[in-house]
Amino acid sequence: MEKRVIFRHRTLPYLLVLPQLAITLIFFIWPATQALYQSVLRQDPFGLRTTFVGFQNFARLFADPLYLDSVKVTVVFSISVAALAMGLALLLAVMADRVIKGSTGYKTLLIWPYAVAPAIAGVLWWFLFNPTIGILAYALRAVGYDWNHFINGTDAMILIVIASAWKQVSYNFLFFLAGLQAVPRSLIEAAAIDGAGPARRFWTIIFPLLSPTTFFLLVVNVVYAFFDTFGVVHATTSGGPGQATTIMVYKVFNDGFIGLDLGSSAAQSVILMILVISLTLLQFRYIERKVQY
Amino acid sequence: MVERRPITTFITHAVLLLGVLILAFPIWVTFVASTHAPSALASGVVPLWPGDLFLENYSLALGKGLAASGGVPVGRMLFNSLIMALAIAIGKIAISLIAAYAIVYFRFPFRMLCFWTIFVTLMLPVEVRILPTFEVVAQLGMLNSYVGLSVPLIASATATFLFRQFFLTVPDELAEAARIDGAGPLRFFRDILLPLSRTNIAALFVILFIYGWNQYLWPLLITTDESFYTIVMGIQRMVTVADAEPQWHLVMATAMLAMLPPVVVVVAMQRLFVKGLVETEK
Amino acid sequence: MAEIALAGVKKRYGETQVVHGIDVEIADGEFVVIVGPSGCGKSTLLRMVAGLEEISEGSISIAGRVVNDLEPKERDIAMVFQNYALYPHMSVFDNMAYGLKIAGTPKAEIEERVGRAARMLELEALLTRKPRQLSGGQRQRVAMGRAIVRDPAAFLFDEPLSNLDAKLRVQMRLEIKQLQKDLGTTSLYVTHDQVEAMTLADRLIVMNAGVAEQIASPMQVYEHPESVFVAGFIGSPAMNFLPGRVAQDGGSLEIRGGTARRAEALAISGQAGRELLIGVRPEHLQPVPETEADLFLDLRLVETLGADTLAHGSLPDTKSTDGATKDIFTVRLPGSVQVSAGERLALRVAPGALHLFDPDSGHRIADL
Numbered sequence: 001m002e003k004r005v006i007f008r009h010r011t012l013p014y015l016l017v018l019p020q021l022a023i024t025l026i027f028f029i030w031p032a033t034q035a036l037y038q039s040v041l042r043q044d045p046f047g048l049r050t051t052f053v054g055f056q057n058f059a060r061l062f063a064d065p066l067y068l069d070s071v072k073v074t075v076v077f078s079i080s081v082a083a084l085a086m087g088l089a090l091l092l093a094v095m096a097d098r099v100i101k102g103s104t105g106y107k108t109l110l111i112w113p114y115a116v117a118p119a120i121a122g123v124l125w126w127f128l129f130n131p132t133i134g135i136l137a138y139a140l141r142a143v144g145y146d147w148n149h150f151i152n153g154t155d156a157m158i159l160i161v162i163a164s165a166w167k168q169v170s171y172n173f174l175f176f177l178a179g180l181q182a183v184p185r186s187l188i189e190a191a192a193i194d195g196a197g198p199a200r201r202f203w204t205i206i207f208p209l210l211s212p213t214t215f216f217l218l219v220v221n222v223v224y225a226f227f228d229t230f231g232v233v234h235a236t237t238s239g240g241p242g243q244a245t246t247i248m249v250y251k252v253f254n255d256g257f258i259g260l261d262l263g264s265s266a267a268q269s270v271i272l273m274i275l276v277i278s279l280t281l282l283q284f285r286y287i288e289r290k291v292q293y
Numbered sequence: 294m295v296e297r298r299p300i301t302t303f304i305t306h307a308v309l310l311l312g313v314l315i316l317a318f319p320i321w322v323t324f325v326a327s328t329h330a331p332s333a334l335a336s337g338v339v340p341l342w343p344g345d346l347f348l349e350n351y352s353l354a355l356g357k358g359l360a361a362s363g364g365v366p367v368g369r370m371l372f373n374s375l376i377m378a379l380a381i382a383i384g385k386i387a388i389s390l391i392a393a394y395a396i397v398y399f400r401f402p403f404r405m406l407c408f409w410t411i412f413v414t415l416m417l418p419v420e421v422r423i424l425p426t427f428e429v430v431a432q433l434g435m436l437n438s439y440v441g442l443s444v445p446l447i448a449s450a451t452a453t454f455l456f457r458q459f460f461l462t463v464p465d466e467l468a469e470a471a472r473i474d475g476a477g478p479l480r481f482f483r484d485i486l487l488p489l490s491r492t493n494i495a496a497l498f499v500i501l502f503i504y505g506w507n508q509y510l511w512p513l514l515i516t517t518d519e520s521f522y523t524i525v526m527g528i529q530r531m532v533t534v535a536d537a538e539p540q541w542h543l544v545m546a547t548a549m550l551a552m553l554p555p556v557v558v559v560v561a562m563q564r565l566f567v568k569g570l571v572e573t574e575k
Numbered sequence: 576m577a578e579i580a581l582a583g584v585k586k587r588y589g590e591t592q593v594v595h596g597i598d599v600e601i602a603d604g605e606f607v608v609i610v611g612p613s614g615c616g617k618s619t620l621l622r623m624v625a626g627l628e629e630i631s632e633g634s635i636s637i638a639g640r641v642v643n644d645l646e647p648k649e650r651d652i653a654m655v656f657q658n659y660a661l662y663p664h665m666s667v668f669d670n671m672a673y674g675l676k677i678a679g680t681p682k683a684e685i686e687e688r689v690g691r692a693a694r695m696l697e698l699e700a701l702l703t704r705k706p707r708q709l710s711g712g713q714r715q716r717v718a719m720g721r722a723i724v725r726d727p728a729a730f731l732f733d734e735p736l737s738n739l740d741a742k743l744r745v746q747m748r749l750e751i752k753q754l755q756k757d758l759g760t761t762s763l764y765v766t767h768d769q770v771e772a773m774t775l776a777d778r779l780i781v782m783n784a785g786v787a788e789q790i791a792s793p794m795q796v797y798e799h800p801e802s803v804f805v806a807g808f809i810g811s812p813a814m815n816f817l818p819g820r821v822a823q824d825g826g827s828l829e830i831r832g833g834t835a836r837r838a839e840a841l842a843i844s845g846q847a848g849r850e851l852l853i854g855v856r857p858e859h860l861q862p863v864p865e866t867e868a869d870l871f872l873d874l875r876l877v878e879t880l881g882a883d884t885l886a887h888g889s890l891p892d893t894k895s896t897d898g899a900t901k902d903i904f905t906v907r908l909p910g911s912v913q914v915s916a917g918e919r920l921a922l923r924v925a926p927g928a929l930h931l932f933d934p935d936s937g938h939r940i941a942d943l
Contacts, residue, residue, distance in 0.1 A: 004465045006400050007478040016395035017407050019388040020453060026433075027426055027445040028414050034425035092312045095305045108560055109313045111567075115555035117507035117525040120548050123532055124319040127326070127541065133334055135322060135341070169316065174567060198301075231509035235529040253510065256424045265424055273422070280415070466660035469627050470721075474674035475648030484673070488664040 035273070038266035057267035066243060067251070067268070074247045077161060078225035085165040086217055089172030094202070096173075097180040107177070114170035118163075119231030125163035126236040129155075149237065153244025156237045160245050163236070164229045172217050179213035180206065219283045223276065248272060320552070327351070327546035334541045346542070354546040367547050370524040373442075374506055375554070377523055380443035381505030382498050389452035390490070394482055396453075397460040398468070414450045427514050437518040446511060451573050452497055458572075459493050460486070496569030499562050503555045524551040577638030577651070577728035577761055578603045579624065584633035586619050586785075593619055595785040596633065601778075604759045606752075610772035611782035612808070618733055620782070621765045625731050626650050638728050648677075653722035654731040658738060659714045661706040661721075667693075668702040671720045692723040695754070712743045719754065730755070732764040736771060748774060769809050773797070781805045799930075803937040806854050806930055812885060815904045818934065819853040828853065828929075828943075830870060830890075851940065852932040857885070857907040859928035862914075868921035872904055875916055884908045886920065 042053045061067045096106050113121075128136045129149060137147040149156040183206055191201045230249045233239060239246035239254060246254070252272065256265030322341070326334055329344035355368045395401075396408055426445055435441030463486065471481045487494075512523045522530070528551060531544045559566050579601040586594035594616040601607050609617040622628040624635055626647035634641050642650045653674075661670050668689055675685045693699045696716045706714055715735065722730055735751070736744045752775055755762050766772055772779055773793045781789045781796060781804075789801040800806035806814045819830040830853060865871075874888040886906045906922060914920060929943040 003397055003461070003468075007398055007468075007481075009399065009478055012478060013395040013399035013401045013404070016391040016399075017411075020392035020411055020450075021407055023388065023444060023448045024411055024414055024450075027429060027448040028422075029410065031422045031425035031429055034428070035422050038425070088312070092309060095308045095312075098301075098305045099309065106309050106313065108563055110309075110316060111563070112556045112559050113316050114570075115503050115507075115559040116552050117509060117555075119507075119509040119525050119529060120551050121319075123528055123544070123548055124323055126532070127545065128319055128322055132538075133541070166316065166319070171570070174570060178571070231525070231529075234510070234513075235532060238533070253423065257514070262424065269422060269424065464658060464660065466656040466658055467662065469625075469647075470654070470656060470660035470662075471673075472627065473625060473647045473652065473654050474721075474725075475677040476673075480677065485662055485664075491664075 032273070035266050035269045038262055039270045040263075041266075042263040053263070057263045058271075061264065061267055061271070066246075069243050070246045070248050070251045073157075073243065073245065074226065077157065077164075077229075077245075077247055078222050080157075080161045081164045081168065081225040081229070082218060082221035084161060085168035085221055086172050086176075086214070088165070089169045090176050092169070093173050093176035093180055094206075096177055107174075110173050111170045113167050116167055117231060118167060118228055119235040121167045122160065122163045122232035122236040125159055125166065129159050149241075151241055153241055156241060156245050160229070160232050160237060163232050164225060168221060168224055172221065175213055175217055176210070179210045183209050216283065219279055223279055226272070226276070320549075323545045323548055326541060327543075327549050329542055331540060331542050350542050350546045351550075354543045354550070365519045365522050365527065367524065367527070367550055369520065370522050370527045370547075371550060371554075373439075373521055374523040374525065374551075376439050377442045377508065377512070378502050378505035378554075380439060381446050381508075382501035384443060385447045385449070385452050385501055386494055386497055388447065389450075389456055390487075390494075391482075393453050393456035393460055394486065397457055398478065411450045411453055414448060415454060423510065423514070430515055436515050437521050439521075441515050442508075442512055442521065442523070443505070446505065446508065452501070455493065455497060455572055456490065459490060463489060492565070492568070493572070495562075496565040496572065498569075499558055499566045500569040500573055502558055506555050578605075579729055579761060579763065580636045581620075581624075582634050582636075584620065584623060584635060585631050586616070586623060586628065587631040592631075593785050594623075594631075597780075597787050599780060599787065599790055601761060601763065604761055606755050606762045606764065606775060606777045607780060608764045608766060608772045608776035608778075609780045609782055610766055610769055610808075613767055615782045616785040617765045617767075617780075617782045621731055621733055621763060624729075624763060625652055625654050648674075651728040652731055653725045653727040653729075654733065655718045655722050655735045657734040659706070659718040659735075661714060661717055663706055666703050666705060667698060667709070667717050667720075670706065670717055671724045674721070674725050688724050688726070689720075692720045695723065695757075696720050711739050712747060715739060715743075715747055716750075719751070723754075723758070728761065730760050730762040730764075732762065732766075734766055735764075737766070737768070744771075751775065769811065773809070779809075781808060783808070799939070799942055800854075801939050803852060803854070803932050806932070810856055812857050812905050812907065814854045814856050814930070817853045817855070817890070817904075819851045821849045821851065828931075850934050852934040852937075854930035854932065855924055855928060857905040859925040860906045860922040861925065862908065862912060863921055863923040865921045867923055869924050870922055872906060872920040872922055874914060874918045874920055875903075877914055877916055879910065882910045884910055884912060884914065886914050888920070891919070 039057055040052060040054055041050050042057065043050050092110060096103050096110070099106060116124075128134050129147060131137050131148045131150065140147040147155055149159045187205060187209075188201060191205050196204065226247075227249055229247065230253065233245055233247060233250045234253070237245040239250050248268065249272065252265050252268045255261045255268065259265075325341060325343050327350055328347040329340060329350075330346055333340060333344060354366075355371075356366050392407075392411060396404065396411075430436060430441050430445055433441075435444070467485055467489075468481060471485055476484060507525055508523070509525050509529075512521075513526045513529065516522055516526070524547065528544065528547055531547060532539050581597050581599050584594060584597045585592065597620060599607070609620060611617045619628055623630050624637075626642065626645060626649075630643050634643055636642060637650055637652065662673065665673065671689045671692060672685045675688065680688075689702075690699075693702055696719060698713070698716055698720055701709060701713060701717075706717065709717065715738075718735065732751075736747055739747060748771055764775060766775075776793050779789070779791060779793055779796050780787050783804045789796055789805045791799075791801075796805060796809050800809065800814075803816070807816070817830050819828050822829050828851070871891050872886070872888040873891055874886050876887045878885040878887070884907075886908055887903050888906075889902050889904055906920065908914065927942060931940040931943065932938065933940055
C-alpha cells in the first residue's frame with residue numbers, strides 16, 4: 001500500500017529517518033551481526049586468542065547434554081505456560097462474555113496482572129511457595145505434600161510455570177474476550193434453535209470460530225515463554241535446582257556472562273534468533289491471511 | 294445469550310469471582326506481608342491479615358533501602374525506573390513518528406532499504422542479542438547511565454510499524470487539502486497528522502511505559518553502580534542474599550511499590566491500554 | 576479572478592498514458608465542467624491544474640502565468656474534494672481559517688473573511704462544531720466555505736456532490752451554481768453525473784479514455800454531439816443507435832433491413848451506399864399514424880414515470896436476429912399517451928434529430 005500524495009523534499013526525509021536508522025544500526029544490526037560472527041569463533045578462556053571454528057560451536061551444542069536438557073526444559077516450560085495461561089483465560093473469557101452487567105468491572109479486575117513485571121511475579125510466587133514461610137507450601141504440607149523447590153526440580157518447574165502463566169492470563173483473556181464478542185449472536189441463536197445445548201454450541205460453533213485467535217495467542221504465548229520469562233527464572237530459581245529450570249534464554253545469559261563462553265553463547269543466540277524469526281514469520285503468514293495490508 | 298437460568302448465572306459469576314481472587318491472591322499476601330514485622334514472617338507461616346507496620350516498613354524501604362541491594366533507597370530506584378520508562382516511551386514514540394512519516398509521505402532514494410533495515414527489528418527481541426548489544430553499549434561508555442538504560446531499548450520497530458499502518462489509513466485528500474491551503478511537510482505533520490494520531494500515541498505510550506518500567510535483564514546488565522538500579526531489577530538483589538533469609542517484609546513493600554505505577558496506569562487508562570495492546574500485536 | 580489555459584496537457588504514469596493532450600481556454604468567470612465515465616482521466620486533469628499531479632507534457636497557465644512548476648499554494652486556487660477532506664480535529668472555523676493562518680493573514684481579517692463566508696453559506700451557528708458533528712450537506716458547505724474564504728483565482732471541484740443523497744445533491748447543485756454566479760470566480764468542476772454537468776456548466780468538456788471528445792456548451796453537446804461516445808454519454812435515457820446506409824438514390828436513409836426513412840434534405844450527395852451509424856434520442860420520436868411513420872417499434876416493456884412514459888422495444892426486423900436486449904430501442908412519450916407491451920408503435924423522427932456518425936471512426940457526419 002502506498003500513498004498517492006507525497007511531499008517533495010531533498011533532505012527532510014533523511015533527517016526524519018536518521019534517528020531511528022542510527023539507533024537501529026548501532027544497537028540492533030551491528031550487535032546482531034556480531035552475534036552471528038561470534039557464533040563461528042572460539043575464544044580461549046583468557047580471551048587472548050580467537051580462532052575461526054566454523055559450525056563447531058553449533059555441533060558442540062547439539063552434542064552437549066546440558067544444552068539438549070535446556071531445550072527439553074524450554075519445551076516443557078513453554079507448553080505448560082501456554083496451556084495453563086490460555087486455558088484459564090478462555091474459561092474466564094467465556095464466562096465474562098456471558099455476563100451482561102458488570103463485564104467491564106470484571107475486565108478491569110482481570111487485566112491488571114499484565115502490568116506486573118515478570119521478575120516481580122516470580123518473586124511473589126517464590127515467596128508464596130517458600131518452603132519455610134510460604135503460605136502455599138504450608139497448605140500443601142497440610143494435605144501431605146512436602147513442597148520444596150530448592151531441592152525438587154519438578155516443584156521448581158511448577159513454580160516458574162505458575163508465576164509466568166499468572167501474568168499472561170490477563171493478556172489472553174483480553175484477546176479471547178474480543179474474539180468471543182466478535183462471534184455473531186445470530187449464529188449462536190440459530191444453533192440453539194437447531195437444538196444444540198450450551199456445551200455443544202461452544203465446541204461446534206464458537207471454538208472453531210475462535211481458532212484464529214487461539215492460534216495467534218499460541219504463538220504469542222510461546223514467544224513470551226521463550227524470552228520474556230527470563231526475569232521469572234533469574235529472580236527466583238536461577239535455573240536450578242541443578243538444570244531443572246534452565247530455559248534456553250537463561251542459558252544464553254549464563255554461558256555468556258557468567259561462564260564467559262562467548263562462542264557458545266553466541267551460537268545459542270543464533271539458534272534463538274532462528275526460532276523467533278520462524279515463529280514471527282508463521283504469525284505474519286497468518287496475519288496476511290486475515291487482513292490485507 | 295440464549296438460555297439464562299439463575300443457576301447458570303450464578304455459576305458464571307462464581308467462576309469469574311474465583312478467577313479474580315486467584316489473580317489477586319498473591320498481591321493480597323504481598324500487601325499483608327509488607328505490613329508486618331520481620332518476626333511475624335519468619336516464624337512459621339505468613340499471616341493473612343495486615344499488620345500495623347504499614348507506614349514504618351514503607352518509609353524504611355522508600356527512604357533507607359535495604360543493605361542487600363547496596364542500601365539504595367527504594368525511592369531512588371522508583372525514580373530511576375520512572376526516568377527509564379518515560380525515556381523509552383517518549384523516545385520511541387518520537388523517533389517512530391518521524392521515521393514512519395518519512396517512509397509513508399516521501400519518496401526518496403534508499404527508501405525501501407531504510408524501511409527494511411528498520412522493520413527487520415520487529416523480528417528479534419533484545420534477549421537474543423544481549424551480549425553483543427552489551428558490548429556495544431560498554432564500548433560507547435554508556436554503562437551506568439540513563440542513556441544506556443533507555444536508548445538501546447528504543448531500537449525496535451513496533452511503534453514505527455503501528456504509525457505507518459495508521460498513516461496509511463489517513464485519507465490522501467487531507468494532505469492534498471493541506472497542500473492547497475499552503476501547508477508544507479512539517480506544518481502538515483504538526484497541524485494535521487500529529488493531532489490525528491493523538492489516541493494512537495496515547496495508547497502506545499501506555500504500552501511502552503509498562504514495557505520500559507518492567508525491563509529486567511537490560512538494567513541488570515548495564516548497571517553496576519547502585520544509584521542507577523531500577524526497582525524491578527533491584528528486587529532481585531534484595532531476594533538473592535547470601536546465607537540469610539531475605540528481609541521479606543521490606544522486599545514485599547518494595548514489590549508493592551514496583552507494581553503500583555504500571556498497574557495504576559493500566560487500570561486508569563484501560564481503554565487506551567486495550568487499544569494499544571491490540572494494535573501493537575496486529 | 577482569472578482565466579485558465581491548458582495547452583497540450585498530457586499525463587503519463589510510466590508507460591501508460593492517461594491524458595492524451597488537452598487544449599482548452601477557460602474564460603474569466605466561466606464555469607466549465609469536465610464530465611466522463613470513471614477512469615477517463617478527468618480527475619487527473621483537475622489534479623494537474625491544482626498542482627497535485629505533475630504535468631508530463633504541455634503547459635497549464637492560470638491568470639496568464641504558467642504554473643507547471645508551482646506548488647499548489649502558489650497557484651492561487653482552492654479545491655473542494657469528493658470526501659470534503661475536512662480536518663477532523665479542527666472546528667468549522669479553524670477548517671476555514673487554516674489556509675489564511677498559514678498565509679499569515681492578520682487575525683481580524685481572518686475573522687472577517689470567515690464570518691462573511693459563513694454568512695453566505697448559513698454556517699454561522701456551526702462555527703465551533705467539529706466536522707463529525709455535521710450532516711453531509713453541512714460538511715459540503717464547510718468545504719465550500721474553506722474554498723471561498725481564500726478568495727482564489729479559481730475554484731476546482733472534484734466530484735463534490737457524489738457523497739450526498741439524491742435530494743441533497745439537487746439542492747447543493749443549485750447552491751453551487753448560485754454561489755459561483757454571485758462570486759464570478761472561474762470554476763473547473765469534475766463529475767461523472769451528466770445531469771450535474773448539464774445543469775451547472777457554461778461549457779462542458781466531455782472526456783473519454785484521456786481524450787476530450789467535445790468541448791462546447793451543454794446545449795451544443797446535446798444537439799450536436801461530435802462523436803458516438805458523446806452522443807451516448809450525454810442524455811438520459813441514452814440515445815438509440817441503429818446501423819444504416821445512404822440509399823442508392825442518395826436521397827434517403829436505409830435503416831437496417833429496409834425500414835426506410837424519407838429523407839428531407841440529405842446533404843451528403845454523392846455518398847450513396849455509405850455505411851452509417853444513426854442515432855436518435857428517445858425524446859425525439861413521436862407516435863404518428865402508420866402512413867407517416869419513419870419506423871415501427873414492437874413494444875416489450877413500458878415504464879410509466881408520471882410525466883413521461885418510457886417505452887422499450889425492438890424494431891420489427893431486428894427482433895428475430897438474436898432476440899437479445901442489446902437491440903433495445905427506447906422512446907420517451909408524454910405521460911398522457913397510453914401504450915402497452917405487445918403493441919406495435921408507429922414513430923416519426925423530429926426534424927433535425929437524426930445524428931449520423933461514421934461507424935468506423937465514431938465521428939459526427941451530419942445532423943438531419
